[in-house]
Amino acid sequence: MTKPLLPLPAHHSVAIIGAGIAGLACGQVLASSGASVTLFDKARGPGGRMSSKRRPSATLDLGAQAFSVRDADFQRAVDEWIAVGCLAAWPTRTYQASSRGWQTHNDGQKRYVGAPRMSALARHMADSLTAMPNAELHTGTPIVALEPSPNGWLLLAADESRYGPYDQIVISAPPPQAHTLVNPWDDILAATCLTREQRACWAGWAIFEGPLPAIPGVAPEWQMARLDHTVLNIVSRNQTKPGRETQPESVSLLAQLDWSEAQLEQPAEVVAERLLSALKSVYPTAATIPKLMETGAHRWRYAQPSTPSEYDYLYSANGLALCGDSFRSGRVEDAWLSGHRLGEKLIGRSVQ
Numbered sequence: 001m002t003k004p005l006l007p008l009p010a011h012h013s014v015a016i017i018g019a020g021i022a023g024l025a026c027g028q029v030l031a032s033s034g035a036s037v038t039l040f041d042k043a044r045g046p047g048g049r050m051s052s053k054r055r056p057s058a059t060l061d062l063g064a065q066a067f068s069v070r071d072a073d074f075q076r077a078v079d080e081w082i083a084v085g086c087l088a089a090w091p092t093r094t095y096q097a098s099s100r101g102w103q104t105h106n107d108g109q110k111r112y113v114g115a116p117r118m119s120a121l122a123r124h125m126a127d128s129l130t131a132m133p134n135a136e137l138h139t140g141t142p143i144v145a146l147e148p149s150p151n152g153w154l155l156l157a158a159d160e161s162r163y164g165p166y167d168q169i170v171i172s173a174p175p176p177q178a179h180t181l182v183n184p185w186d187d188i189l190a191a192t193c194l195t196r197e198q199r200a201c202w203a204g205w206a207i208f209e210g211p212l213p214a215i216p217g218v219a220p221e222w223q224m225a226r227l228d229h230t231v232l233n234i235v236s237r238n239q240t241k242p243g244r245e246t247q248p249e250s251v252s253l254l255a256q257l258d259w260s261e262a263q264l265e266q267p268a269e270v271v272a273e274r275l276l277s278a279l280k281s282v283y284p285t286a287a288t289i290p291k292l293m294e295t296g297a298h299r300w301r302y303a304q305p306s307t308p309s310e311y312d313y314l315y316s317a318n319g320l321a322l323c324g325d326s327f328r329s330g331r332v333e334d335a336w337l338s339g340h341r342l343g344e345k346l347i348g349r350s351v352q
């Protein structure tokens with residue numbers, strides 16, 4: 001949006017709805033500049049689509065499995081996270097698989113994963129943020145409405161408690177969820193949310209009693225495979241990720257988007273079973289798949305935007321702003337850049 005925006009004075013208060021990587025990155029810039037920052041997330045912890053499922057025997061990444069870096073600012077952040085130990089390089093052994101066979105697959109991109117689980121990165125960002133005296137995080141707090149007041153914006157939570165007033169509201173929830181909040185107050189932001197259509201994705205998971213069988217010609221320690229299959233898109237082996245080496249065989253099974261959307265209202269158990277059958281179909285028929293300990297599936301109704309967007313974030317002069325991966329191209333790096341750059345814009349550091 002090209003409309004001039006007055007930078008927030010340092011003492012101003014900002015509420016950020018959504019503590020995924022975009023909201024956390026925005027909060028980091030704002031709190032470091034001296035603004036008073038309060039983050040809200042409806043989930044039990046921060047991380048959003050970079051979340052991990054903790055089971056007694058294993059931890060499985062349910063959203064992003066790994067991410068790449070192109071931007072120099074994001075690379076600097078990544079280097080810091082590697083230095084503190086909440087991020088590590090992964091995967092290095094990837095394959096392209098179908099019922100006709102497996103081939104090594106290397107696109108030359110270096111990728112990273114949170115250590116010892118993907119959600120550790122958001123946890124680290126949230127801990128560094130809330131270690132500042134001017135920042136706090138409320139988890140388990142769905143925000144259901146915004147209300148203007150003479151002293152700024154109030155937030156209404158699902159349990160009917162009110163927070164605020166705040167000078168600035170940043171919403172990093174996916175656009176369909178942001179739409180509900182901005183719709184009564186800003187026609188342009190609301191209309192833009194409607195144009196940012198989202199794709200859904202089912203993410204299955206399974207923990208086995210023993211290792212998956214060897215496949216002729218494939219490294220036994222293979223880490224991730226992209227599948228040429230109508231149901232299953234990506235398989236990744238959580239016990240090959242840094243910090244999880246002692247856990248049993250535990251796979252994340254990301255479904256194809258078209259198939260996910262066709263199965264959107266199916267029960268999770270049915271989806272998990274179909275994703276497992278799809279995995280078995282890319283193994284040689286004689287291979288014995290080990291006994292299953294546990295399985296399940298998580299539905300991401302808003303997994304990724306269906307098209308890239310030409311701007312990093314959106315804001316209006318009335319103190320409402322939107323950020324998140326949907327305002328770029330739907331990757332972890334896009335989410336971080338969107339939140340980071342919106343933060344810089346709000347404190348007047350960016351002229352974009």
Ligand SMILES: Cc1cc2nc3c(=O)[nH]c(=O)nc-3n(C[C@H](O)[C@H](O)[C@H](O)COP(=O)(O)OP(=O)(O)OC[C@H]3O[C@@H](n4cnc5c(N)ncnc54)[C@H](O)[C@@H]3O)c2cc1C
Nearest residue numbers: 018020021022042048049063064143173324325331332335
């Ligand atoms: C299955 C899957 C696989 C993926 N794989 C990759 C990959 O390989 N590489 C890659 O780079 N990216 C991948 N991504 C995309 C990546 O996960 C996202 O781009 C990134 O995590 C988005 O971050 P975000 O902060 O913009 O949004 P989110 O992480 O969605 O954060 C938004 C937050 O807002 C909260 N929220 C929503 N509404 C409210 C409300 N009303 N009140 C309070 N809180 C609210 C949510 O709980 C959530 O925590 C994948 C995503 C999925 C789902």
